Amino acid sequence: MSWARVSAKVHKWLALLMAIQILFWFVSGLFFAIAPIETVRSEHRIAELPIQPVSLSTAAIGLQRIAGSQAAAADKIELRSLLDKPVALVSNGEARPRLYNLSTGQQISPIPASMAVAIAERDHDGDERAARVSQVTENTTEYRGPLPAWRIDFEDGANRALYVAADTGAVTARRSTLWRTFDFLWSLHIMDFKNHEDFNTPLLIISTALALIVIVTGIIMFPSRFGYHGWRKRRKARREARAAEARA
Structure with missing residues (x-):
């Protein structure tokens, strides 16, 4: 033959x-x-917000307030603004990061649902307001970011959901119908039907x-x-x- x-x-x-x-x-x-890919990640719906630098004097006084509150030691400190307020994100190894208000020296993490909603609405470009908010304590195929986190859903025609990390106040993921379709097809493409990430x-x-x-x-x-x-x-x-x- x-x-x-x-x-x-x-x-x-x-x-x-x-x-x-x-x-x-x-x-x-x-x-x-x-x-x-930018549209899949909803990057085109990120609101353009002005950069709000934290002055060195505010940072110095705020860190003294934090130190006076008997805060644990840190190996990394990040200064930024959150909802127009100066904050410090304090990290120490593998421990959960802590978020402090520099104006008061008080720890504000894990942030409450109301603050997570305000952060998501400010990050989301458009006039839509949050329709639902729920807490996320376990990773799923849709979200594999820092935990715990808040999921904020918007009724904007794309079933968009923003995830806000409770310990840092950062928007860690943006999901939509387009992203979910992309993720489903990705699972078929790499033949990882459970976790959608192992190729x-x-x-x-x-x-x-x-x-x-x-x-x-x-x-x-x-x-x-x-x-x-x-x-x-x-x-x-x-x-x-x-x-x-x-x-x-």
Whole structure:
């Protein structure tokens, strides 16, 4: 049996076996190419807010207030503004970060739901107000950021949800219907149907190897499908006929 015939059989059955997954790869790949990643991440809906620097004098006095409150030691201190108020984010190794109000020296983390809503509404570009707020204490396929966190939902036509970390007051994720569609197609693309993030799964490796065999066998079949082998046989027969005539 020729290589072309063997390749034809292997190609046919493997292509039948892999058809759905190959379809998923092409559909998801087309979607990824069309959808701008900035839009998927809702970066186009981030409000442009003026930068509010914290003066050194405010920082120095505020840190003295924090030290006077018997706060634990820190190996990193970040100064910034939060809802127009100067704050300090104090971190120490693997411990949960602490957020302090520099004006009072008081710890304000974990932030309450009302503050998380205010942060999300300020970050979200548009006139929509928060429709729902809920606490997040476990990571999911939609959110794998710092915990605990607050989820703030907006009814803006895109089912957008913003996640605000309770310990830092930072917006750590922006989700929408477009993002969820992207994430679902990504899970099909990398064949991680549970966590949607591992692209080194044995299933993906095996499927990719089988798809590669489909391509290679298709290449081997290519000449015979376009009549190359038949053309060679006919050409050889004509040469032999002419040789026979010459000898006669």
